[in-house]
Amino acid sequence: MIDRLIEKIIALKNPTVVGLDPRLNLIPDHVKEAAFAEYGKTPEGAAAAFLKFNQDIIDAVCDLVPAVKPQIAMYEMLGIPGVKAFADTVKYAKKKGLIVIGDIKRSDIASTAEAYAAAHIGTTDVEGESFAAFDEDMITVNPYLGSDSIDPFFKAMQARDRGMFILCKTSNPGGGEFQDLIVDGMPLYEKVGLRIEDWGAAFRGSYGFSDIGAVVGATYPEQGVRLRKLLPHTFFLVPGYGAQGATAKDLAGCFNEDGIGAIVNSSRGIIGAWKSAKYNTQFTPEEYAQASRAAIIDMQQDLWGALNA
Amino acid sequence: MIDRLIEKIIALKNPTVVGLDPRLNLIPDHVKEAAFAEYGKTPEGAAAAFLKFNQDIIDAVCDLVPAVKPQIAMYEMLGIPGVKAFADTVKYAKKKGLIVIGDIKRSDIASTAEAYAAAHIGTTDVEGESFAAFDEDMITVNPYLGSDSIDPFFKAMQARDRGMFILCKTSNPGGGEFQDLIVDGMPLYEKVGLRIEDWGAAFRGSYGFSDIGAVVGATYPEQGVRLRKLLPHTFFLVPGYGAQGATAKDLAGCFNEDGIGAIVNSSRGIIGAWKSAKYNTQFTPEEYAQASRAAIIDMQQDLWGALNA
Numbered sequence: 373m374i375d376r377l378i379e380k381i382i383a384l385k386n387p388t389v390v391g392l393d394p395r396l397n398l399i400p401d402h403v404k405e406a407a408f409a410e411y412g413k414t415p416e417g418a419a420a421a422f423l424k425f426n427q428d429i430i431d432a433v434c435d436l437v438p439a440v441k442p443q444i445a446m447y448e449m450l451g452i453p454g455v456k457a458f459a460d461t462v463k464y465a466k467k468k469g470l471i472v473i474g475d476i477k478r479s480d481i482a483s484t485a486e487a488y489a490a491a492h493i494g495t496t497d498v499e500g501e502s503f504a505a506f507d508e509d510m511i512t513v514n515p516y517l518g519s520d521s522i523d524p525f526f527k528a529m530q531a532r533d534r535g536m537f538i539l540c541k542t543s544n545p546g547g548g549e550f551q552d553l554i555v556d557g558m559p560l561y562e563k564v565g566l567r568i569e570d571w572g573a574a575f576r577g578s579y580g581f582s583d584i585g586a587v588v589g590a591t592y593p594e595q596g597v598r599l600r601k602l603l604p605h606t607f608f609l610v611p612g613y614g615a616q617g618a619t620a621k622d623l624a625g626c627f628n629e630d631g632i633g634a635i636v637n638s639s640r641g642i643i644g645a646w647k648s649a650k651y652n653t654q655f656t657p658e659e660y661a662q663a664s665r666a667a668i669i670d671m672q673q674d675l676w677g678a679l680n681a
Numbered sequence: 682m683i684d685r686l687i688e689k690i691i692a693l694k695n696p697t698v699v700g701l702d703p704r705l706n707l708i709p710d711h712v713k714e715a716a717f718a719e720y721g722k723t724p725e726g727a728a729a730a731f732l733k734f735n736q737d738i739i740d741a742v743c744d745l746v747p748a749v750k751p752q753i754a755m756y757e758m759l760g761i762p763g764v765k766a767f768a769d770t771v772k773y774a775k776k777k778g779l780i781v782i783g784d785i786k787r788s789d790i791a792s793t794a795e796a797y798a799a800a801h802i803g804t805t806d807v808e809g810e811s812f813a814a815f816d817e818d819m820i821t822v823n824p825y826l827g828s829d830s831i832d833p834f835f836k837a838m839q840a841r842d843r844g845m846f847i848l849c850k851t852s853n854p855g856g857g858e859f860q861d862l863i864v865d866g867m868p869l870y871e872k873v874g875l876r877i878e879d880w881g882a883a884f885r886g887s888y889g890f891s892d893i894g895a896v897v898g899a900t901y902p903e904q905g906v907r908l909r910k911l912l913p914h915t916f917f918l919v920p921g922y923g924a925q926g927a928t929a930k931d932l933a934g935c936f937n938e939d940g941i942g943a944i945v946n947s948s949r950g951i952i953g954a955w956k957s958a959k960y961n962t963q964f965t966p967e968e969y970a971q972a973s974r975a976a977i978i979d980m981q982q983d984l985w986g987a988l989n990a
Contacts, residue, residue, distance in 0.1 A: 413808040445789060445796035449805045451814035455764050479823060480754060480786055481853035487754035496758045499722040505760035514788060516825045516848060518855030539825060544790035546827030555862040
């Protein structure tokens with residue numbers, strides 16, 4: 373799986389992923405009004421607005437970025453219609469050739485982790501017939517429950533060429549509260565990182581990286597540099613760029629010298645570009661998808677510049 | 682919230698919760714056949730079987746137990762129809778007077794945790810109208826991301842009298858891999874436990890326990906004893922009884938001397954009772970819900986006996 377992602381990153385010269393985390397306040401009025409006119413001011417209406425908004429952005433950026441990362445929480449807020457909009461977004465993005473990273477941060481004991489694996493990267497058997505429920509390419513997973521909560525994902529990864537990113541060092545201000553605690557002479561997140569490197573040993577592809585990556589927040593640049601060295605076979609999913617405050621320079625350390633080794637997420641910075649001071653004079657609300665495209669081009673240049681500096 | 686749970690436990694003399702974690706192999710053929718006849722051998726058919734199975738068990742045990750705990754992973758496996766069966770199960774159990782603990786183990790950075798809170802214990806605003814998406818009474822949450830991933834749940838807890846259980850020491854064999862690592866002279870799970878006790882300080886009810894409880898696996902009896910003393914205001918949700926191997930004696934230490942302080946989950950042991958050697962001579966597959974009722978009565982006596990020994 374990771375080879376597919378890296379090949380797309382190289383071909384597009386663009387190690388970025390668009391976080392498809394819609395909220396009603398990020399969606400232009402005309403999109404909401406059309407959806408509410410059809411479905412009412414209801415979760416169904418909001419979900420229809422989410423899907424239309426995502427589809428337009430996907431159409432506008434699918435030739436520029438390797439991947440999108442829908443955050444399932446935003447869709448769960450709308451209940452069943454929301455979860456359906458999540459599933460439809462995954463399907464649409466894949467149809468447009470994008471790799472889909474389901475940002476689900478699931479985790480549980482083995483028998484339950486098996487069910488999550490089936491739900492998101494594997495298949496569910498119903499009396500001999502096989503169904504893929506959400507069918508993402510890669511997912512995010514929480515490591516707190518240890519190895520036997522991670523193993524159950526391996527089968528679906530192998531059988532269906534899928535991957536995952538395990539939380540290592542998160543981008544939020546409180547991320548260090550437990551993750552930075554010192555265990556055996558190192559912070560817990562490094563300990564987790566070393567286990568991620570181990571879990572991934574059986575899943576390495578032709579670039580030397582594994583299908584089991586790590587989430588490494590860009591808001592802590594020195595830690596990114598150190599983790600890059602400590603975990604040479606672990607690809608990083610890096611949140612925190614843009615709205616969360618990290619700059620391209622902050623996260624250059626998450627990459628190897630050849631510019632490979634990480635994919636950087638931006639959500640609000642891309643999907644909410646049309647509202648931002650930087651783009652709202654250049655684009656009307658009707659042109660929101662074009663504003664997202666411009667923001668991706670700028671982000672690519674910003675990152676590429678920092679990586680080649 | 683926790684007062685409501687404790688009052689029900691005292692009134693029923695029963696600190697147990699039924700894990701509604703259906704799988705097709707736990708559901709009798711006649712239930713599946715009826716569902717498949719209506720919806721085909723499809724996720725829709727399987728979800729219909731899940732819901733009918735849950736409803737029958739809820740009907741059979743709702744006068745005996747304070748709460749049920751549906752595990753959302755089992756439903757996500759079936760995609761949208763499965764998630765709808767989860768939502769319908771929550772609704773049905775609440776209508777029957779049960780407290781519903783959504784076993785969702787969600788967690789994310791603050792802005793995303795807010796969305797999970799809205800989805801599961803709070804409400805979502807759609808243009809001034811308020812909707813409750815899944816509307817559980819309590820949920821399970823993963824602590825790896827720290828305080829600012831926990832705070833966003835407080836608002837919904839306060840506004841709507843809800844609660845949560847944060848993972849502390851899980852019941853699985855690998856639970857110790859990170860949770861037992863020594864930080865500041867104590868295992869990580871104790872450190873997490875002490876934070877749970879702190880977070881809960883503002884949420885204490887009339888029994889001295891807080892709306893923020895902890896998940897403490899029954900498979901580690903000494904740890905349960907120690908945590909019970911260390912976290913006097915933290916109510917425990919205890920998985921691991923029955924199918925995972927823990928006995929009533931193993932988990933007596935999770936309770937105070939008055940028999941209050943924990944609620945013990947059993948999933949397969951209750952919902953799959955009809956298949957077990959202990960009950961399958963006494964009950965036919967058609968009587969599966971009655972077998973669950975018998976298993977709950979036995980579990981209550983087993984626990985009550987151990988607590989009063």
